[in-house]
Amino acid sequence: MGRSYKHTVVIGASLAGLCAARVLSDVSDRVTLYERDDLPDGPANRAAVPQGRHVHLLMARGAAEFESHFPGLLDAMVADGVPILENRPDCIHFGAAGHVLGTAHRLRSEFTAYVPSRPQLEWQIRRRVLDIANVELVRTGVEEPVYDAAGGAVTGVRLDSGEQVAADLVVDATGRGTRLPAWLQKWGYERPREDVVQVGIGYASQRVQVPDGLLAEKVVVAGASREQPLGIGMLFYEDGVWNVTTFGVGKVEPPSDFAGLCALADEILPAHVAAALRRGTPLGEMSFHKYPASRWRRYDKLERLPAGILPFGDAVVSFNPTFGQGMTMTSLQAGHLRRAVTTPGADVVRACLRDTAKTTFPVWMMNAIGDLTLHRATGPTPWWYKPVGGLFDQFLGAAETDPVLAEWFLRRFSLLDSLYMVPSARLIGRAVRHNMRMWLAERRAGSQSVAVPQSA
């Protein structure tokens, strides 16, 4: 037998809070979710989740994890029009760090990806959580958790109205703007250390209606690179409209209007995609968002923590959004919480934080290497990041024309086979040999093309 609680409270009913409530509903008599923002009765954007207006890529691993917590979710989304990314070569255009991966082939090990918008995914999950008999969602803010100094524990929450509500466990799912570090300090604890990478990302998004038949793709990604600090992510969502997000890294501003967006597309997207966008109709205003830094709050490293409070979701770690991992990593945290509450004798908070640190580490590290060596980010840079970044650049270069390497990358990027982006020695050897062959072929072709005019 694992834990059983009388009453658990979750602050914040966004993706992380909803997942936490789902897990806790199995081990609590009652779960109360508090949400300060207005919650629409359908898949619509919310004021407190401004990122929802920008492209959100759901990784294949995240889809599988969400399905494990909410069986039937994926089929229901498809029934509601969410596109599936089939295993077809023309379905995806994927460029990373200046390399366009060789996706002009079928992946050997098939996997299915889903393309719901952020509001759609949250709405589908919220509906399911609202259907759970012992979960109540209350539309009010939490002012702060109630801390009992004598017991060294959080014992409930104080609502914006001043009312106090008792709880055995309080989950802080208030997102990257969490005030938990300040509350800890106020209660006499240390603030968690923060690992920070200053990525300086600016997002600018425009919904675009593209005439039918012009694009077979459903996902188009052209990531930023060392030479090209601007990127584009385009997803075809359930409402039949493309969400086109342009972004700049290292404080480079993305285009601020549709004309600028099209001009960037001309530069970095395949010609047929850029042409389709030019024939498209922009719908509504452009949305803008600044994301200055990726941030990992190291609660796992704190020696002292009050009992009864668990930070969760983006409140623990917020990843560079251009890599599209946040929701998937949240879904993994839900799995950690489930394991913790069902493991006999486990210290639930510590176990969940420890497992979250274990799954965060490889993803955080690879992002940091990419950001610091290829994307003009600033932050602590161990000496070995540069050579590893260089090797990775080589690997992606080879993956442009070697489908085996491209498939390996796409599966790892989708966080499917492992969270570690570390190719085996055999694959590195393959990448090096491939690049050597390409280089020699280019040299040979170069000397022949020089020879032609001489003999003519």
Ligand SMILES: Cc1cc2nc3c(=O)[nH]c(=O)nc-3n(C[C@H](O)[C@H](O)[C@H](O)COP(=O)(O)OP(=O)(O)OC[C@H]3O[C@@H](n4cnc5c(N)ncnc54)[C@H](O)[C@@H]3O)c2cc1C
């Ligand atoms: C620009 C951008 C693009 C992104 N793109 C992707 C992507 O492509 N793929 C991906 O997987 N992830 C992406 N992410 C990350 C993803 O949005 C988050 O990981 C995901 O939303 C989970 O966040 P969360 O639930 O922890 O917090 P949030 O979504 O930030 O929600 C926090 C909630 O807490 C509520 N709240 C806060 N304080 C209180 C309070 N005191 N009382 C009551 N309620 C409170 C808020 O109203 C809000 O509803 C992106 C993020 C950004 C910023």
